[in-house]
Amino acid sequence: MSLRKKNSFVGIDLGTYAIKVVEVQSGNPPVVKSVGQIRLPRGSILGGIYKDLEVITDKLKQLLNNLGLKNKNAVISISSYAAIIKRINLNVPAEKDLESAIYEEAEAHVPFDLDDVYLDYQIFSEEDDVLDILLVAAKKELIENILEIVEEAKLLPVIVDVDVIALSNLFEYLYQFQETSLLVDLGASKTSVVLWQNQSFMANRDIGHGMLEINDLLQEKLNLSFEESEKLKLQGGEKENGVVKQVINKYFADVIQDIKGTIDYFKSIYGDGDVKKIYLCGGGAAVPGITKFFEKNLQIKTETIAPFAKLAGKKIHEESIDYFNHITCTAIGLGIRELIS
Ligand SMILES: Nc1ncnc2c1ncn2[C@@H]1O[C@H](COP(=O)(O)OP(=O)(O)OP(=O)(O)O)[C@@H](O)[C@H]1O
Ligand SMILES: [Mg+2]
Numbered sequence: 001m002s003l004r005k006k007n008s009f010v011g012i013d014l015g016t017y018a019i020k021v022v023e024v025q026s027g028n029p030p031v032v033k034s035v036g037q038i039r040l041p042r043g044s045i046l047g048g049i050y051k052d053l054e055v056i057t058d059k060l061k062q063l064l065n066n067l068g069l070k071n072k073n074a075v076i077s078i079s080s081y082a083a084i085i086k087r088i089n090l091n092v093p094a095e096k097d098l099e100s101a102i103y104e105e106a107e108a109h110v111p112f113d114l115d116d117v118y119l120d121y122q123i124f125s126e127e128d129d130v131l132d133i134l135l136v137a138a139k140k141e142l143i144e145n146i147l148e149i150v151e152e153a154k155l156l157p158v159i160v161d162v163d164v165i166a167l168s169n170l171f172e173y174l175y176q177f178q179e180t181s182l183l184v185d186l187g188a189s190k191t192s193v194v195l196w197q198n199q200s201f202m203a204n205r206d207i208g209h210g211m212l213e214i215n216d217l218l219q220e221k222l223n224l225s226f227e228e229s230e231k232l233k234l235q236g237g238e239k240e241n242g243v244v245k246q247v248i249n250k251y252f253a254d255v256i257q258d259i260k261g262t263i264d265y266f267k268s269i270y271g272d273g274d275v276k277k278i279y280l281c282g283g284g285a286a287v288p289g290i291t292k293f294f295e296k297n298l299q300i301k302t303e304t305i306a307p308f309a310k311l312a313g314k315k316i317h318e319e320s321i322d323y324f325n326h327i328t329c330t331a332i333g334l335g336i337r338e339l340i341s
Contacts, residue, residue, distance in 0.1 A: 008033065010069060010155065011335030012076045013163065013328075014056065014146070016045045017188030017212070017283065020328050021063055023071050024311070024335035031313035032335075033071075035328060038063040042212070042226065046189075048082030050145045057152045064153060074155040075334040076146055080164040080192050084110050084137040085204055091130050102135065110137045118143050124200060134201065136162060159337060164192050166333030168201040171279065173340050174310050179276040183305075184259065185329070186284025188212045191255055195266045195275075202270055207258040209251065211284050217247045236288060248287060255284075256297045263298075278302040281329040286322065307332045 008025035018040060023033040038059050044052045086109045092101045106119050117137045124132040143160055150157045164185070171183055176199070183194040189210035195202040211233075218229040221243060232244050239245075263275055278300050280290065285304045294302040306325045308316060311332070316324050 011331040013331040020331040022331040048079030077161040170333030186282040285326040
């Protein structure tokens with residue numbers, strides 16, 4: 001048995017399009033030892049639910065093997081789609097037990113039988129018996145599934161987080177910003193929006209649009225297979241007489257509409273200042289001109305998150321550094337979680 005404090009972790013992001021793995025070692029800044037991704041067949045994960053455990057496990061094993069990864073300490077996340085996250089003020093008089101107060105409060109926020117869910121919480125502050133906490137809940141079955149995947153891949157699950165919380169942790173490490181910001185993860189099957197306010201995670205909301213919608217539209221319009229549509233989508237530009245560009249623009253116009261709605265919704269509930277800046281990540285952040293598109297349509301300064309600039313270690317080839325910056329944010333947020341607190 002080793003009593004040594006663990007000093008390196010493998011962050012694993014089970015994305016619907018691809019599994020991303022980043023191994024990070026303690027250091028100032030933290031040191032990236034290895035990084036990689038592997039595609040998942042479409043439908044293996046749907047709505048945050050692991051539909052095909054065997055395929056996901058096999059792909060994860062293959063990726064770990066390709067990377068020659070020996071580290072066993074896995075920090076993993078479930079999708080925000082399948083989690084309930086609420087920041088709340090909770091009154092806990094001194095004579096009351098915290099766990100039971102949280103359990104009672106959770107009944108009001110969790111739309112499932114509490115016997116079927118795991119509850120977790122993080123305390124931000126405490127003042128006169130009132131706790132400012134982040135409550136997180138997820139179905140037990142889902143957590144058991146992800147643990148099964150990780151254990152089958154011969155890893156030791158250290159923490160199960162939620163993707164948007166990992167993203168928010170990364171953001172805090174990278175920028176420590178005061179101003180109200182929006183973190184937007186433009187993923188394959190969802191767009192996750194996090195409101196960053198008063199220097200912490202305030203709220204999140206998922207928008208039902210994901211980058212795979214572009215494939216569906218291209219396949220329909222041009223009568224293509226999925227892989228053909230993927231190729232055209234990644235090439236972008238004026239392909240197929242501008243149809244590809246049109247479809248991508250239409251997709252992002254819809255996303256922008258929903259983000260406007262989300263900003264209004266956040267403002268109505270959390271008030272406290274307008275969104276000053278937007279930070280993009282996820283595969284969609286790799287689309288050329290996307291930050292300008294956001295700035296023009298939302299009139300809010302926009303940039304993409306660039307974690308590798310503030311990490312040591314693994315040198316990513318210049319040509320693909322932007323791409324890895326975008327797609328590995330969640331995995332890095334997971335990998336550094338235990339190293340930065
Ligand atoms: N340059 C690009 N142009 C257009 N689309 C791109 C580009 N680069 C990546 N993508 C798209 O981004 C998506 C993958 O993004 P990402 O890796 O963030 O998804 P994911 O994390 O697996 O999905 P989710 O978070 O929704 O489960 C794919 O649909 C891919 O086609
Ligand atoms: Mg993702």
